[in-house]
Every structure is written in C-alpha cells, then in structure tokens.
Amino acid sequence: xxxxxxxxxxxxxxxxxxxxxxxxxxxxxxxxxxxxxxxxxxxxxxxxxxxxxxxxxxxxxxxxxxxxxxxxxxxxxxxxxxxxxxxxxxxxxxxxxxxxxxxxxxxxxxxxxxxxxxxxxxxxxxxxxxxxxxxxxxxxxxxxxxxxxxxxxxxxxxxxxxxxxxxxxxxxxxxxxxxxxxxxxxxxxxxxxxxxxxxxxxxxxxxxxxxxxxxxxxxxxxxxxxxxxxxxxxxxxxxxxxxxxxxxxxxxxxxxxxxxxxxxxxxxxxxxxxxxxxxxxxxxxxxxxxxxxxxxxxxxxxxxxxxxxxxxxxxxxxxxxxxxxxxxxxxxxxxxxxxxxxxxxxxxxxxxxxxxxxxxxxxxxxxxxxxxxxxxxxxxxxxxxxxxxxxxxxxxxx
Numbered sequence: 001x002x003x004x005x006x007x008x009x010x011x012x013x014x015x016x017x018x019x020x021x022x023x024x025x026x027x028x029x030x031x032x033x034x035x036x037x038x039x040x041x042x043x044x045x046x047x048x049x050x051x052x053x054x055x056x057x058x059x060x061x062x063x064x065x066x067x068x069x070x071x072x073x074x075x076x077x078x079x080x081x082x083x084x085x086x087x088x089x090x091x092x093x094x095x096x097x098x099x100x101x102x103x104x105x106x107x108x109x110x111x112x113x114x115x116x117x118x119x120x121x122x123x124x125x126x127x128x129x130x131x132x133x134x135x136x137x138x139x140x141x142x143x144x145x146x147x148x149x150x151x152x153x154x155x156x157x158x159x160x161x162x163x164x165x166x167x168x169x170x171x172x173x174x175x176x177x178x179x180x181x182x183x184x185x186x187x188x189x190x191x192x193x194x195x196x197x198x199x200x201x202x203x204x205x206x207x208x209x210x211x212x213x214x215x216x217x218x219x220x221x222x223x224x225x226x227x228x229x230x231x232x233x234x235x236x237x238x239x240x241x242x243x244x245x246x247x248x249x250x251x252x253x254x255x256x257x258x259x260x261x262x263x264x265x266x267x268x269x270x271x272x273x274x275x276x277x278x279x280x281x282x283x284x285x286x287x288x289x290x291x292x293x294x295x296x297x298x299x300x301x302x303x304x305x306x307x308x309x310x311x312x313x314x315x316x317x318x319x320x321x322x323x324x325x326x327x328x329x330x331x332x333x334x335x336x337x338x339x340x341x342x343x344x345x346x347x348x349x350x351x352x353x354x355x356x357x358x359x360x361x362x363x364x365x366x367x368x369x370x371x372x373x374x375x376x377x378x379x380x381x382x383x384x385x386x387x388x389x390x391x392x393x394x395x396x397x398x
Contacts, residue, residue, distance in 0.1 A: 009034070018129055022127075023035065023070065026097070030354075033071065046058040064345050073377050074370060097127065122194075127198045129200050241296050242300040244299050247315060257275075259311055265298070336365065374389075
C-alpha cells in the first residue's frame with residue numbers, strides 16, 4: 001500500500017535544530033526530504049558532540065539525532081550557477097515544499113525568498129522559520145527565545161534565577177507548529193491548486209505556550225512567575241522523595257486527595273482543614289512537608305503501584321534511560337542502521353507513529369554525509385553531464 005505523502009518532495013535549506021526536526025517529521029511520513037548545505041560552511045551541528053566513528057568529524061551524535069531518512073546536497077547559493085541549479089531542482093523534481101531557517105536578509109541575498117522561488121514554481125509551499133518574523137533580521141537561538149518568550153521566567157525556584165528548560169522547547173515547539181501549517185497548506189493546494197507562503201516566528205510560537213499566564217496577566221492583572229515544581233493552584237502537586245528516588249504527584253481535585261488518604265501510611269493527612277483544595281493551598285508548605293514524610297517511607301515502584309491502584313496521578317522522575325525503557329515509549333523509538341558498519345542510531349519517537357514508520361518497522365535510512373547525494377541528484381535527477389558536474393565541484397558551486 002502506498003502512502004499519500006510518498007509522492008511529495010521537501011527541499012530544505014537547513015541548519016541547527018528547528019528546521020532539521022521539521023523536515024525529519026516529514027521524512028517520517030515517507031516524504032522525500034533533501035537537505036541543502038553550503039559546500040564548505042556546512043550545518044554547524046555536524047561538528048557538535050562526538051563523531052560516531054573515527055574520521056567522521058562531520059557526522060557527530062548531535063547531528064545524527066534528527067537527520068535520518070534524508071538525502072543531502074551542497075550548493076553555494078552565492079554563485080548564480082547554484083541558484084540556477086536550485087530553480088531546476090524545483091521544477092524537475094516537482095518540489096512541493098521549500099523551507100529555510102536563516103535571516104530574511106540572507107534569504108533575499110541567496111535568492112531563496114518567497115518571491116524568487118514562487119516565480120519559478122507557482123504552486124510551491126514556501127516556509128520561512130525565523131526568530132521574530134519576516135520583518136526582523138535579529139538573530140535568535142532557542143535559549144534567546146526561552147528568555148524573551150517568558151519560558152525562563154516561568155522555570156526554576158521562586159527565589160532563584162530564571163532557568164532554561166531542559167529541552168529545546170522553542171525549537172521543537174515551533175517546528176511542530178510549522179508542521180501543522182504545512183499540512184494545512186497541502187490541503188489548501190489540493191483544493192485550490194495554489195501554493196502558500198508560511199512565515200513562522202519562533203517568538204510568537206513560544207508565546208503561544210503561555211496559555212493561562214497571558215490571560216491572567218492581561219485580563220486580571222495577575223502576573224505568574226516561576227514556582228519550582230509546585231502548581232500555582234493545585235495542592236499538593238510537586239516532586240516528592242521516596243526511599244530510592246523521586247516521583248511527581250499531581251492532585252487535581254478533592255476526590256483524588258481523598259483517594260490518596262486511603263493509601264496505607266497516608267492516613268495522617270486526613271485533617272479537616274485540608275479536605276478542600278482551598279484549605280490546602282492556604283497551608284501549602286505544611287501540606288507538602290506532610291506528604292513528603294509519607295512518600296519517603298516507600299520505595300518508588302512500590303508507592304507508584306499503590307498510587308495507580310487508587311487512581312492518584314503520579315509518575316516516576318525518569319532520566320533519559322528510564323524514558324527509553326518505558327513500555328509506552330520503547331516500541332516507538334526510531335532506528336537507523338548503517339549497512340557498511342552495522343552502526344545503529346536510535347532516535348526519539350514521533351509524537352504519533354505514522355503508517356509509513358509502522359510499515360518500515362520504525363526504521364529510516366542513515367543520516368546523510370555532507371553532499372552525499374550530489375551525483376545522484378545533479379547528474380541523475382537533473383541530468384547534467386559528468387564534465388559539467390566536475391567543473392561545478394571544482395569551482396565550489398556544489
């Protein structure tokens with residue numbers, strides 16, 4: 001059975017994390033993804049971390065994480081010949097989606113803006129991922145967006161300094177938003193035959209995460225700030241110690257509180273003033289201390305079993321190893337094995353496992369080396385001669 005996305009082609013002028021993750025999501029649907037890099041100034045992420053084997057300095061672990069299932073070509077788009085090749089690729093490969101994550105001024109200088117490329121292919125879906133939208137050339141990385149977008153102010157202990165989240169929320173979150181916009185554009189094109197321009201601002205996408213904080217601030221004058229591991233309204237909700245680790249308990253209503261008190265060793269929490277969340281919130285510190293005293297008497301797995309048996313929401317504080325071993329995660333980890341060496345890369349699961357991944361046993365082709373598919377695409381797909389190919393390579397065009 002063929003997949004409806006397997007006939008699509010995604011051309012991606014990509015670097016760092018946000019766009020490689022976005023194009024990787026489409027590769028997981030069976031879309032043909034071709035990443036474009038400069039011949040000598042490649043994606044910096046290729047050099048971050050440790051090479052997967054000796055002599056592969058441009059194939060480091062940090063890069064491998066989100067680049068399986070792709071082809072890779074090189075183009076020096078400062079050269080008019082490279083821009084001509086790009087135009088030919090758009091037409092000859094019938095490219096559906098073109099995306100770039102560089103500053104708007106650089107897009108214009110390289111000839112990859114919406115106006116330039118849509119003139120070559122009218123039904124193209126063009127995507128620009130930038131820090132602050134198409135009218136700003138201010139550079140941005142994920143931590144800058146976490147700071148400016150309010151994530152850092154909402155993260156950390158109440159009396160401590162603002163903290164970065166432990167993962168790249170603006171990068172991954174913005175990529176997910178762009179994924180949805182592209183899917184809408186594909187549907188729109190199927191109905192109207194017209195392409196689209198999609199501009200995605202990382203700052204706007206990051207601010208969209210502040211669902212309750214913005215409404216409370218702008219409509220009710222209440223500014224929420226970081227509170228460590230505790231929920232601003234529900235008590236108890238936080239990290240609690242066990243005899244061999246940590247777990248998170250989230251009491252979201254008074255019925256759950258009542259079920260918590262049914263667990264052996266937690267009866268001492270049955271106090272009149274704590275029966276309702278309002279009373280517990282007013283006595284937050286004492287409630288948290290009392291719950292911690294109860295949880296500390298149990299080993300993590302034993303307590304989790306009792307909490308789940310009483311339908312009390314709780315979870316173990318896993319490290320990455322624990323996450324990978326979770327029975328609801330492990331079957332969905334993506335794998336990629338290099339045939340020549342047998343080296344296997346194991347990657348994060350998709351948000352939802354696609355039919356394409358299921359049919360391919362969660363396996364994708366090995367992440368590509370810099371320009372690995374130049375010959376196949378320029379000589380095979382475009383049909384340029386070997387002599388022209390060698391000249392372009394010698395001149396630093398590809």
